[in-house]
Amino acid sequence: MKNYQFNPGKNLFRKGAKASFLVVMPLIFLLLTFLFSCNYPTTPQIETSPYPGKKEPGSPPASEENIGEFFQKKATNLTFPSEHKEKEYEVGPEDVLEITVWDHEDLKREVVVSREGVFSYPLIGTVSANGLTIEKLEQEITKRLAGKYIIDPQVTVIVKEYKSKKVFVLGEVGGSGKGPGTYPLTGKTSLIEILTLAGGPTKDAGSEVIIIRPRNRSSNPVTLEQVGKEDQVIRVNLRKLLEGDTSQNLYLEPNDTVYLPRAAYFYVYGQVKNPGKYNLEKDTTVLKAITTAGGATEKAAVNRTKVVREREGKKEERRIELTAPVEPEDIIIVPESFF
Template structure:
């Protein structure tokens, strides 16, 4: 991430896709250059390593870590607070200080070489759960790619816990709710399809939870009874199709669903357009004739 400052005045294609395709898409997206807006969002913190170049003054080139107190020490101007600034802002500060009696119209470039100050936590259905640093590509897809992508059992809806305080470990929903931490839900397929509102920027301290894909069951007169992953807007007809379709003995008009609500099981007649919910059991009975 490189920014230059001069002190001169004036200046849903994924529906039904196998999980490995989701991971491939995540991987390919992270090969693309970071969007300028995403790069500018990165805030320098302690332990980050920055490179500073003053054009035409090779003797002033420095690569240095930001101290634990958030400061850097630069020739001629002494200590400068870097923590809390973007690379653009830091370049502007250094240029202003150098122009104060040292260099005429200094051209300053600041590049973040190592990202160490900001961390996020990935949990759930990712291949390599753990703690990862926030880099210039600070969005949800890049964070998932750092953790090896979603597993084959990953669900579509990702939960992000954003605490309003400094944390040094992952948070669970049970911990977040009493503290009124911000809880954000985004849809992975929407993010992969290019929806920028779903591919949100991540922040220091975020806990990213990828839940297991919800499922349903199909039993009775279908070709392949069993358990199936539940995607958005799945209907009874779609569920039966996933189960290989009806057998010759099926009575589709008497199809019913067994569903648990508030701890109690209920059963009701369903038509082909009824929406399937997590945990549903779809029962296709045999015809009387």
């Protein structure tokens, strides 16, 4: 027969440990369930591509999408030459005109409009042409020749050289020839038309075009450093224009300066689908930069994103908010999640 010795302290300890275990385990389970089911409260949702790792239809990767190549593909769709453009041109000083009268070869003349806006023509003498459209000028010469000198004259005026109205193009242009310089306005001329004349943006051009419209007429281009208080500065998003926003395809005015700055860049590395170098667009945030790089991968810890930024010649790495603006040459790093 075995002897059983009753030990109240030992039995009480066992009962207490068992009770503690039964209380603690459900709490641990609830805590783990909560951690795995909740989202980080301050992390905005990253836009992800429906084509992971692949090019979206109609959207070439950034490495192929520099503004110069994009311009050459799209610009022709936004140029609509008017059949009446030449007739709508307003004559000005220094323009060279060719005037012919049908069946009167002796009246064919090439004339230069003077600084005062006039020129001399056989039979009718001085003609004031400044501010007249080509169509109105033809009507004026016809009126003065008719009856007194010629019965029913058929007058044609052609602009041989456009010299009275011009614009200046500076910066990153000349992607397919030509380049910075002075270009004539041959009537109502759009931004796309002038950029096309200049050869289009280079591969290093940015997406922003700056148009400087001086208040006082200037025979020389005006740089950003020379802009006066009364001068108008217009900024155009060329990429949006080429994508179809024709409201930005402005008509230029005489003595406008069109400036295409060199593109600014940023870099995205780490847990994104398409790491690399990208053009810095206006108002780009860290969140938009990650989206531009294809979005975050499944392993990304987006809320721990860092930026490497140069300050006073030294590169510094620090955490950054997803809503913070991206600066030129920023290196954005999306780390891997621990879980």
